[in-house]
Amino acid sequence: MAGQFRVVGKSVPSIDATEKITGTAKFAGDIQLPGMLYAKILGCPYPHARIRNINTSEAIKVSGVHEILTYDNCPQKRLPRTEFRPILMLEDHLRFVGDKVAVALAETEEIAEEALRKVKVEFEILPPVFDAFEASKPEAPRLYDESANISDPPYWQGKPATFEWGDWEKAFRKADIVVEHTFKTPSTFHAALEPRAVTANWDGKELVVWASSQAMFLDRDLLVKTLDLPVEKVKVKSRYVGGGFGGKFEDVLPSIAGFLSMKTGRPVRLVYTMEEEFILGRRRPSQVTRAKLGAAKDGTFIAIDYESYFNVGAEGNNVAGSSWFDTQVEEYRFPNGRFVAYDVNTNLSTGASQRGVHFPPWHFAVEQLIDDVAEKAGIDPIRIRTMNVYRKGEKTIPIGAVIASPIAIEETVGKAVSASGFWGKWKGWRTPVRVNGSKRVGIGVAYVKGWTDYMAHDSSATVKIRPDGMCELLVGHQDVGTESSTTLTQIAAEELGISMEKIRLISGDTSLVPHDAGAAGSRTLFSCGRAVMNAARDGKKKLMHVVAYKMNCSERDVAFHLENGKVNAKGKELHISQIINEPIIGTHINNMEEFGELLEYQGHSSWSYVRGGAHFHIAEVEVDTETGEVRVLKYVAVHDVGKAINPAIVRNQIYGGVLQGLGYSLVEEVIWNQGGRCLNPNFTDYKIFSFEDAPEIETIIVESANDGDPYGAKGIGEMSLNPVAGAMANAVYNAIGVRMYEIPMTPERIMKALGKI
């Protein structure tokens, strides 16, 4: 198989390499325009308040100030969003410490800050609620007048998202083994090193917005709505983005900057400080999860009961409940079950998707329960997983989707086991690998069934084959650092039979490229890749048709050598410029039918996520029982990606995902004080892994058989993070014989679990 590819499957260098290593790549905050004005935001000092009166008369007098924007002089159009409540640009109702009270626009950021100090606000202080469980009660203070704090409106109408299948209560009664625990997982910052930035320019005819975004088309659509502009007058540009990890979605900032530019006729820049990014940006929702797993005595799963409270903060919505319920419960075969999810608004900053969304918490809980069942059944942690995973062709429960990908569990596990030396180290349940004084070494595993088909229908691509022999690739993907610009160009080069240098990628501009849903759900390589592949094939087919017509022969007689710009037919060789004088345009718009049928379950329509292979992690840790410190000795991550379009880029995604997962397991946690003020909005108090913290991580790629275009390739971005906390907690249990029900597993929590403090 591998031999038949020229470009695909090779670790070719990034097509953006020169720009990224010479400093010429322009990020949204690097855009400088003549006459540019700068915007700054005034944050609310209270966790929950209403503006009774706001006086900006002194602020506007500050020399160099152009505008002071508040709730009563900004557009009153709600932002129609999917993962968030439909808020206004600025509101009189403020829902967390730091929430946007006013925006100043001035000649410099300093002048804008000076003006904000002169804004006089009289607040009506409202009772706040910070805990998701408390906030879910009917008597809790309400964040939104129109509904209670359990969000998900309009879908769930203020009730938790609830799914039940089989007779789960009876199944638990019949189960030989039942394990149940409550798990706590933290809120974490996305912590992209580029704080979000927007530069907007209205020239009287068109609004151009440079945004650090994961979905420029979503930004464009929000601008159209909030600023009441026809879609052809709004252009969003987002070619280079300094990391997203789920945080740079559907933001209000482009609307604020765009409105200010339209009002003043000047370019406007709005860039967050890192502290603002941490407080006003986004965070992973914290979760409290009660999970219960029932099994037969041989370890076969019979039922699951999973109930989780998601603290989605001020504006979060629809993060957990109705989204991807199926992908979670279909990670393993659970014939009976109940799944209940509360997305709860609280007076903390907004919770939103972060790499893996609710899968890392799910795996932290469920992978530990699975080990508990295995221990009670007297089987090892590998066997319990291989016997309960879905295989290709099986119908999932409860949705009833048919698994389309091979689940190469034996190969994946085999590679993980041999790379980690698992069987030489595994001594049985509660038996550490070795003990050296106070230091105990443990080993643990976790499995993930992948997915990649999220929003797969919302990608399209255009390929232009030009008379000069060059090609253009137009695609709406958002490369936030996953190097999809490179891998998509590889796919186009492969299909067109030309070298990558002959392809000019056009991307990052909504006015130039076809629509795409953006960088989310590990979807880009699969869905855009599929569109690119088919657009290239369409272009070739059309060219073939033209050649046959012009050379008066059958299409079967035509052969391309596009690398040299040559076409052969009936013994004649012509340059492509002798055949066409306008580009041949190939297109493809992914459609629903390509991805199986839309399934319904209890009124929840779902694209079941049937493509995604086996992913297996093994962690080996050393726990110091005197200090509570957990050190990773070796981490092995094996991922079946179907086909690695660019193995170096895949390895980068695996390594980076594991590193974030280790941070999630061991150190990362947003902390608020009792008044809802964030206490660690900086990299000193919120630690992310550094050069010296990174342990040895072995990344192994498995390429199972082709199960669909493009070449069987699947997304990897989130699969690499999802199992980490589960594997780490299982390794710690193996080392110390005590289960950790809360992450991060800080020294303090380890010492508490050991009963030493």
Next chain:
Amino acid sequence: MIRLSVNGRIQELTVKPHWTLLHVLRDKLGLTGTKLGCGTGECGTCTVLINGKAVHSCLMLAAQADGKEITTIEGLTTDGKLTALQKSIIEHHAFQCGFCTPGILMTAKALLDDNPNPTEEEIKSYLNGNLCRCGTYKYVIDAIKDLTKRSGGCK
């Protein structure tokens, strides 16, 4: 009025006392290759060389740089030719989003100028102030190690 040599060019500017060197480089001289990440000396995206030493330009006042020789990412290449370090970074895919990359390159240059043959521990220690949320550390280390191995110690 201060006088800086930036990437070999003399720049004379009037600055306010509280302006940082980073602000002057990015917003007054248009050298946006140097990034503003945290602005508080924790992430390293703003790293430049001052008389050959790696410095967080967000923590240094522009006035403190008066009379100094400054090299930014834009000055790393000469006549558009990539350095061996840059080439090695490309070969090893030692970046993802690229936002931290200019800072990492400047710190790595300072390291190699200082110590042409660093051990892995020395590389990690020297670069520990440069964060990368995408998590490319291993590949940066590989790129530097490979470079020193090939050249038997390098500049």
